Amino acid sequence: xxxxxxxxxxxxxxxxxxxxxxxxxxxxxxxxxxxxxxxxxxxxxxxxxxxxxxxxxxxxxxxxxxxxxxxxxxxxxxxxxxxxxxxxxxxxxxxxxxxxxxxxxxxxxxxxxxxxxxxxxxxxxxxxxxxxxxxxxxxxxxxxxxxxxxxxxxxxxxxxxxxxxxxxxxxxxxxxxxxxxxxxxxxxxxxxxxxxxxxxxxxxxxxxxxxxxxxxxxxxxxx
Amino acid sequence: xxxxxxxxxxxxxxxxxxxxxxxxxxxxxxxxxxxxxxxxxxxxxxxxxxxxxxxxxxxxxxxxxxxxxxxxxxxxxxxxxxxxxxxxxxxxxxxxxxxxxxxxxxxxxxxxxxxxxxxxxxxxxxxxxxxxxxxxxxxxxxxxxxxxxxxxxxxxxxxxxxxxxxxxxxxxxxxxxxxxxxxxxxxxxxxxxxxxxxxxxxxxxxxxxxxxxxxxxxxxxxx
DNA sequence: TAGATTGTTAATCGATTAACAATC
DNA sequence: TAGATTGTTAATCGATTAACAATC
Numbered sequence: 044x045x046x047x048x049x050x051x052x053x054x055x056x057x058x059x060x061x062x063x064x065x066x067x068x069x070x071x072x073x074x075x076x077x078x079x080x081x082x083x084x085x086x087x088x089x090x091x092x093x094x095x096x097x098x099x100x101x102x103x104x105x106x107x108x109x110x111x112x113x114x115x116x117x118x119x120x121x122x123x124x125x126x127x128x129x130x131x132x133x134x135x136x137x138x139x140x141x142x143x144x145x146x147x148x149x150x151x152x153x154x155x156x157x158x159x160x161x162x163x164x165x166x167x168x169x170x171x172x173x174x175x176x177x178x179x180x181x182x183x184x185x186x187x188x189x190x191x192x193x194x195x196x197x198x199x200x201x202x203x204x205x206x207x208x209x210x211x212x213x214x215x216x217x218x219x220x221x222x223x224x225x226x227x228x229x230x231x232x233x234x235x236x237x238x239x240x241x242x243x244x245x246x247x248x249x250x251x252x253x254x255x256x257x258x259x260x261x262x263x264x265x266x
Numbered sequence: 267x268x269x270x271x272x273x274x275x276x277x278x279x280x281x282x283x284x285x286x287x288x289x290x291x292x293x294x295x296x297x298x299x300x301x302x303x304x305x306x307x308x309x310x311x312x313x314x315x316x317x318x319x320x321x322x323x324x325x326x327x328x329x330x331x332x333x334x335x336x337x338x339x340x341x342x343x344x345x346x347x348x349x350x351x352x353x354x355x356x357x358x359x360x361x362x363x364x365x366x367x368x369x370x371x372x373x374x375x376x377x378x379x380x381x382x383x384x385x386x387x388x389x390x391x392x393x394x395x396x397x398x399x400x401x402x403x404x405x406x407x408x409x410x411x412x413x414x415x416x417x418x419x420x421x422x423x424x425x426x427x428x429x430x431x432x433x434x435x436x437x438x439x440x441x442x443x444x445x446x447x448x449x450x451x452x453x454x455x456x457x458x459x460x461x462x463x464x465x466x467x468x469x470x471x472x473x474x475x476x477x478x479x480x481x482x483x484x485x486x487x488x489x
Numbered sequence: 490t491a492g493a494t495t496g497t498t499a500a501t502c503g504a505t506t507a508a509c510a511a512t513c
Numbered sequence: 514t515a516g517a518t519t520g521t522t523a524a525t526c527g528a529t530t531a532a533c534a535a536t537c
Contacts, residue, residue: 068527070485078478082460092494099462104494105530112496120495121537137485153379160376162460166477207480231483233476237305237385239322247487249479250322253456254389255301256472257430260454262293262360264470291504315518327518328506335520343519344513 070137072110075100077133081165084126092123134167143168144204146229148220149211150175150183150190153235157211158185171203176216193223200227207231214238221248293360295333298323300356304388307349315346357390366391367427369452371443372434373398373406373413376458380434381408394426399439416446423450430454437461444471 065073079099083091093104093111100107111117111124114136118124134140145163147154147170157163158170173188174196175181183190191199199205208224210217210232217238224232225246234240234250242248288296302322306314316327316334323330334340334347337359341347357363368386370377370393380386381393396411397419398404406413414422422428431447433440433455440461447455448469457463457473465471 156376259297
C-alpha cells in the first residue's frame with residue numbers, strides 16, 4: 044500500500060505520474076471535497092476556504108490544504124479556492140472527469156426517487172438504463188427512462204457502456220441482480236439494500252449504511 | 267483528540283471508563299462491524315471470522331481483531347466470533363444499545379421508501395413521526411405512520427423523544443426543516459438531500475453522498 | 490495598510506501490516 | 514492430531530495538528 048503521492052517535497056506542480064495511484068485516504072477525501080464543491084457551485088458560490096470545506100466535510104482544514112497543495116498551488120492566500128477551478132483540478136486528479144453510465148435496478152419507490160434525483164447527474168454519472176423483474180412495471184416510464192426487463196442486462200451493459208450498477212431492489216433480489224452484473228463485466232456496484240453480497244475479488248461493492256452512520260453520530264453527540 | 271482506549275496493554279477485560287471516549291476511527295469502524303454483523307445474523311449466520319468481516323467492510327482483518335481485542339476476548343481461536351454475542355458487546359461499547367426515535371421529513375417517493383424499509387429498525391431506530399409541508403399529503407397513511415404537518419415538529423420532538431431527524435425532502439426545503447430541528451433541540455441530522463446545511467457547531471449533520479462514494483470506487487476500479 | 494487564508498514545516502499520534510505463538 | 518483463526522507484538526507508514534511565514 045505504497046503512497047505514491049509522497050508527502051510533498053519534490054512535487055510542486057501537478058504530478059500524478061501515469062501508473063501511480065493515490066492512497067485510499069487521499070482519494071476518499073478528494074471525493075468528499077468534490078461533493079461539497081459541486082453543491083457550493085450549484086448554490087452560486089465562487090470561492091471557498093479550507094475552513095468552510097472543513098465545516099461541511101468534518102475534515103481538518105490543514106489536512107485539506109495539505110491534500111490539495113500536494114498537486115499544485117490551487118488556492119489564493121487571503122481568498123481561498125476558486126470553486127470552478129478546483130472542481131476541474133480534482134476531477135483530473137481522480138481521473139473521473141468524463142461521463143460514466145449507470146444501470147439502475149428496481150423501479151419501486153426508491154428506484155423512482157433515484158431516477159428522478161440529480162445526485163448522480165451532478166457528478167458526471169448518467170442513469171442510462173432502468174431494470175426491474177416485475178412484469179407489471181416493465182414498459183413503464185420513469186422520467187426519461189423506460190423500465191426494461193432484466194433479461195436484457197448483458198446486452199445493455201455492452202451497448203450502453205455501463206460501468207456502474209445501482210441496486211434499489213428488495214434485499215431478497217439483490218444477490219441475483221449482482222450475479223448478473225458480475226457476469227456482464229460490471230465491477231462497481233452501489234448497494235442500497237442491506238444484503239451482504241457475494242462477489243469475486245475484482246468487483247467493488249459499496250453498501251449504503253445510513254443506520255451505521257447514525258450509530259456513529261449518536262456515539263459522539265448523545266454520550 | 268486523545269485516544270483513551272490506548273493501544274492495548276493494561277486493558278484486558280471490558281474497560282471503557284465512564285467519561286472516556288472512543289477515537290473517531292474506532293467508533294466509525296465499530297459501527298461498520300455492527301452493520302455487517304446485524305445483517306449476517308439476519309441471514310442466519312452464527313459465527314464470523316475477521317477475514318469475512320474484512321471482505322464486507324474493506325477493513326483489514328488484523329485491524330478488526332485489534333479493535334475488538336481492545337475491549338475483551340470476544341473471539342474463539344480456530345472458530346471466529348459469535349455474531350449474537352459480538353453484536354451485544356459492540357452495542358455496549360458504542361452505548362447505543364437502546365431505542366432511538368427518528369423523525370422523518372418528506373413523504374415523497376424517497377420518504378415512503380425509507381418509511382417502509384427496515385434499514386433503521388434493524389439497528390434500534392424507530393421512525394415515530396413523518397412530516398411533510400404539502401397539505402395534499404398530510405393525513406395520508408404510510409405504513410403505520412400518518413403524515414403530519416410540520417408545524418407540530420417542536421411538540422413531537424418533546425413528546426416522542428426524537429433524537430434524530432432524517433431529511434428526505436426536496437433540496438430547496440432542507441434548510442428550513444433543519445432550522446426547525448435545531449430549534450427543537452435535535453442534534454443529529456441525516457441528510458439525504460444534496461443541500462449544504464448551515465447548523466450551529468453542536469449539531470451533527472451527516473449527508474448521504476452516493477456520487478462521491480462512486481467517484482472514489484471508480485478511481486480504484488477503472489483506472 | 491490590515492486582515493485573511495494559503496502553503497509548508499515539524500512534531501506527534503493513530504492506523505496499518507506482517508508475522509506468529511496460542512489455542513480452539 | 515491437523516487446520517483454522519484469534520490475540521498480540523513490533524515495525525512502519527500515513528494522518529493529524531499547531532504554528533507561522535508568505536502573500537493575496
